[in-house]
Amino acid sequence: MVSIQLIDNIKVSVITPTFNDELFIKETIESILNQTHKNVEVIVVDDCSTDNTINIINSFNDSRIKLIRNKTNQGAAYSRNLALSLASGEYIAFLDGDDLWKNDKLSKQLQFMLDNNYQFTYTKYSVIKDDEKYDVSGPKKISHKSFMRMNYVGCLTVVYKKSLYPDLQIPNDIYKRNDYALWLKLSEKADCYLLDEVLSKYRRRTANSISSGKKNKLLHFHRVMFQKLYGFSYFKASLLSLRNALYYLFRKRKYIKKK
Numbered sequence: 625m626v627s628i629q630l631i632d633n634i635k636v637s638v639i640t641p642t643f644n645d646e647l648f649i650k651e652t653i654e655s656i657l658n659q660t661h662k663n664v665e666v667i668v669v670d671d672c673s674t675d676n677t678i679n680i681i682n683s684f685n686d687s688r689i690k691l692i693r694n695k696t697n698q699g700a701a702y703s704r705n706l707a708l709s710l711a712s713g714e715y716i717a718f719l720d721g722d723d724l725w726k727n728d729k730l731s732k733q734l735q736f737m738l739d740n741n742y743q744f745t746y747t748k749y750s751v752i753k754d755d756e757k758y759d760v761s762g763p764k765k766i767s768h769k770s771f772m773r774m775n776y777v778g779c780l781t782v783v784y785k786k787s788l789y790p791d792l793q794i795p796n797d798i799y800k801r802n803d804y805a806l807w808l809k810l811s812e813k814a815d816c817y818l819l820d821e822v823l824s825k826y827r828r829r830t831a832n833s834i835s836s837g838k839k840n841k842l843l844h845f846h847r848v849m850f851q852k853l854y855g856f857s858y859f860k861a862s863l864l865s866l867r868n869a870l871y872y873l874f875r876k877r878k879y880i881k882k883k
Contacts, residue, residue, distance in 0.1 A: 625735075625739055626735065626738040629733065630738075632662070633663065634661075634714050634715060635663050635715075636714070637667060637711035637715070637716050638656050638664055638666045638719055638878070639667055639669075639717070639719075640707070640719050640720065640721055641668075641670075641671060641678055642669070642670045642681070643672070643677075643697075643700075644674060645675075646675040646680060646720060648667060648723075649677050649721045650680050651800040652719060652722060652724060653681065653684060653689065655709075655725045656719060656844060657847040658727065660730075660731045661729060661734060664730070665689075665690060665691065665724060666689045667711060668681055668689060668690065668692070669693075669694065669703035669704075670691065670693045670694065670703075671697055671700070671843070672694055679745055691833075694828070698796065699796070700796065700802055701805070704718075705793075705796060707795065709793070714786055715737075715783055716786050718779045718780060718782050719842060720779060722827045723780040723826050723873055725825075729824060730783070732819065732821065733745060733819055736762050736817075737785070742814075743783070743785040743813075743814045744781050744782075744784040744785070744788060744810050744815065745782070745783055745784070745818070745819055746777045746783075746818060746819070746821070747819040748760060748783040748819075749778045749780060749823070749826050750822050750824070750826070751825075752825055752826065752827050753827050753828040756882075757882070757883045758880055759881045760880055761818070761820070761879045761880075762777065762879050764818050765816070765817055767815050768815075771804075771811045771816070772864065773868070773871045774803075774824045774868045775807060777816065780812075780826055780854070784810055784814075786811065788813050788814055789809065792806065792810065794809060794853060795853065797848050797852060798848070800849070801845050802849070804846075805853045809853075821866050836846065842863075842869075843862075848864050
């Protein structure tokens with residue numbers, strides 16, 4: 625087992641895009657700063673918030689927080705790409721501006737990665753939606769081929785070693801499913817392994833949920849992502865999107881457990 629002292633010396637860059645997150649951003653940042661693993665930098669890229677998000681971020685007196693403000697609204701892919709290009713940590717983690725980590729999330733995940741020599745990992749997470757709560761898991765190992773079938777991974781759970789893909793970027797104009805695009809690129813370099821423990825909380829906002837009336841949009845977003853990331857034809861990208869939808873039904877039955 626790798627020593628705690630060695631892990632404490634590892635710097636983790638946390639990528640946090642924000643947009644109008646005033647209701648949640650304070651708790652989100654606190655969940656990073658309160659990690660038992662203290663060696664972090666928090667790279668917050670705000671995409672032109674019009675609420676009180678910026679003032680809340682600026683209220684933190686902590687040198688580990690680096691706030692960048694986009695001059696114009698660019699979308700999450702641009703914000704993540706910018707943060708990734710500025711990251712100086714040996715490991716990269718992701719936490720959006722409305723989600724939460726348990727206090728020992730990073731320390732446990734780093735221990736898991738170093739003990740097993742893994743470069744790309746994820747964990748279970750819990751979903752909070754109104755009065756509904758459930759836990760989400762996935763396969764113990766996800767290859768690139770498996771990722772092409774569907775995205776099993778929650779963005780807030782991922783940690784990867786930066787040296788695996790030092791210049792990781794995706795097209796800025798993948799406005800939806802851009803986190804999925806990141807995992808597809810990373811999985812070209814290494815398989816992704818599950819730490820079988822709930823270490824994060826995802827807030828699913830009702831306004832952003834995919835109702836049955838929006839399923840066509842969901843298929844559209846996946847198709848566009850495949851086209852822009854890999855240059856696939858409309859037909860091939862559409863088939864992959866339909867396969868994603870079928871695998872999602874399988875995932876819902878096998879990997880989602882209501883509380």
